[in-house]
Amino acid sequence: MKQAVLEITGLNVEFSTSDGPVEAVKGMNVRVERGETIAIVGESGSGKSQAMMAVLGLLAANGKASGSVRLDGEEILGLCERQLNRVRGRKITMIFQEPMTSLDPLFPVGAQLVEVLRVHAGLDRKAARLRAVELLRLVEIQEPERRIRSYPHELSGGQRQRIMIAMAICNKPDVIIADEPTTALDVTIQAQILELLAGFQSRFGMAIVFITHNLGIVRRFAGRLYVMRAGEIVESGPTMAVMENPSQSYTQMLIESEPAGHKPPVAIDAPIELSARGLSVTFRTRGGLFKPAHELRAVDGVDLDLRRGETLGIVGESGSGKSTLGRAILRLVPAAGTVLFEDRALDGLSPSALRPLRRSLQIVFQDPFGALSPRMTVGDIVSEGLLVHLPQLTRREREQGAADALREVGIDAAARNRFPHEFSGGQRQRIAIARAMILRPRLVVLDEPTSALDRSIQADILALLRRLQAEHGLTYIFISHDLAVVRAMANRILVMRCGRIVEAGDTARIFEAPQQTYTQQLIAAALLGDIESIGTTRA
Numbered sequence: 169m170k171q172a173v174l175e176i177t178g179l180n181v182e183f184s185t186s187d188g189p190v191e192a193v194k195g196m197n198v199r200v201e202r203g204e205t206i207a208i209v210g211e212s213g214s215g216k217s218q219a220m221m222a223v224l225g226l227l228a229a230n231g232k233a234s235g236s237v238r239l240d241g242e243e244i245l246g247l248c249e250r251q252l253n254r255v256r257g258r259k260i261t262m263i264f265q266e267p268m269t270s271l272d273p274l275f276p277v278g279a280q281l282v283e284v285l286r287v288h289a290g291l292d293r294k295a296a297r298l299r300a301v302e303l304l305r306l307v308e309i310q311e312p313e314r315r316i317r318s319y320p321h322e323l324s325g326g327q328r329q330r331i332m333i334a335m336a337i338c339n340k341p342d343v344i345i346a347d348e349p350t351t352a353l354d355v356t357i358q359a360q361i362l363e364l365l366a367g368f369q370s371r372f373g374m375a376i377v378f379i380t381h382n383l384g385i386v387r388r389f390a391g392r393l394y395v396m397r398a399g400e401i402v403e404s405g406p407t408m409a410v411m412e413n414p415s416q417s418y419t420q421m422l423i424e425s426e427p428a429g430h431k432p433p434v435a436i437d438a439p440i441e442l443s444a445r446g447l448s449v450t451f452r453t454r455g456g457l458f459k460p461a462h463e464l465r466a467v468d469g470v471d472l473d474l475r476r477g478e479t480l481g482i483v484g485e486s487g488s489g490k491s492t493l494g495r496a497i498l499r500l501v502p503a504a505g506t507v508l509f510e511d512r513a514l515d516g517l518s519p520s521a522l523r524p525l526r527r528s529l530q531i532v533f534q535d536p537f538g539a540l541s542p543r544m545t546v547g548d549i550v551s552e553g554l555l556v557h558l559p560q561l562t563r564r565e566r567e568q569g570a571a572d573a574l575r576e577v578g579i580d581a582a583a584r585n586r587f588p589h590e591f592s593g594g595q596r597q598r599i600a601i602a603r604a605m606i607l608r609p610r611l612v613v614l615d616e617p618t619s620a621l622d623r624s625i626q627a628d629i630l631a632l633l634r635r636l637q638a639e640h641g642l643t644y645i646f647i648s649h650d651l652a653v654v655r656a657m658a659n660r661i662l663v664m665r666c667g668r669i670v671e672a673g674d675t676a677r678i679f680e681a682p683q684q685t686y687t688q689q690l691i692a693a694a695l696l697g698d699i700e701s702i703g704t705t706r707a
Contacts, residue, residue, distance in 0.1 A: 172238075173342050201375065213595055271331065425626075439510075441610065663686065
């Protein structure tokens, strides 16, 4: 047996809440040998991420951990902040699920990467900057010399996640904890990122703890598998043995979960809910003494029509302009072109003139933690829109509305007095959906609404979205890199690349007979379901 670089024994994690203590992890035992990859899988809220946060000493103030965590034989659970800083970032590091909350919005990403290299690797500023550019190139960031000056909000979700991966690998740690590291990435980039991690692992002998709900990736990437449910390990063993012959019905359910169904066509006489012509978004950066001005056309002349009750899927690689297009439609970013909502022009309206329409035009963001105030309870977050748009409601009516909305998305209404950090990533996304749906909008832009959810929960959320759409005549713009989900949800699909629509058509036609090579590549990667090029010898 190889030496255990990380050994977790009897780990318990508990949170103190106004509703009483909540046990997130119960008696967890995990052994990670040097140079191997293990995977921890389970539904949202099973305790996967909170267990690893406890390992790194990153629990919220109301959380406490007990048990044992040994790194290279040294007990690290319960160390003080100063002692933990000796090992965090140097010997053990984490790639977080939600990169926007891990990157400082006030500093360019390059400056943040340089700081990590200077603190933990002891490089001077010039050497650290050269190394930072090299790392950005390794994680497939285009134009790294320019992107090193970009701020987090100027990058797509996938690009931000690649920055986090660069930070994690820069000091060649003994252990990388990867918490859904490919969640924000499209299928073609997933393979590249996993190959990159595997290459570094092979070269430097790093161990990887891979937390994910994507069992296709687990099958190719991890040598051993731990299955968690309600805070406990319910099954473990070699990955292929567990996948091919699971002993627990829960594990079997996870393996068999996959988006299913299709969106019925809308009536051919359904009115046009939204129309856009020549929609373009250009981002400009001001030049400086040593920095030239730069112009990026993120959305380039997009035309679209959307009928009432229809779901339009928008797919493409990270940075293709999908999310920017959604924001441009809702006038959340400056854009050229014309947008008509129910025959009313939105372009040219002042913020005060747009405000009455905001109730009808809602968005669910890709990064739920960044969109939820950490200082508000989830009940107040969900009911905030009622306070703005329906001020005549009493506090009791708003609280009841929040409770009903939370129940609709599968969150216990009794949890409305808890804060966002007390929920898993998938639960936070459901809270974000509840916040949008409580206003009963007519058009909803869903920007990767299931990207943080495991497959079993995705099915519930998709069913919920379908039901709400049928009951209230909602119109959806569904943005995603997960083509399996888009195929189950959308009537029509737009394929975007470099800000332009390269192909459009009915969902069945796009999947069965794609015309463009780029579309064919996306679909081929998605339908494989697995990462073909990743080795499986991670013992």
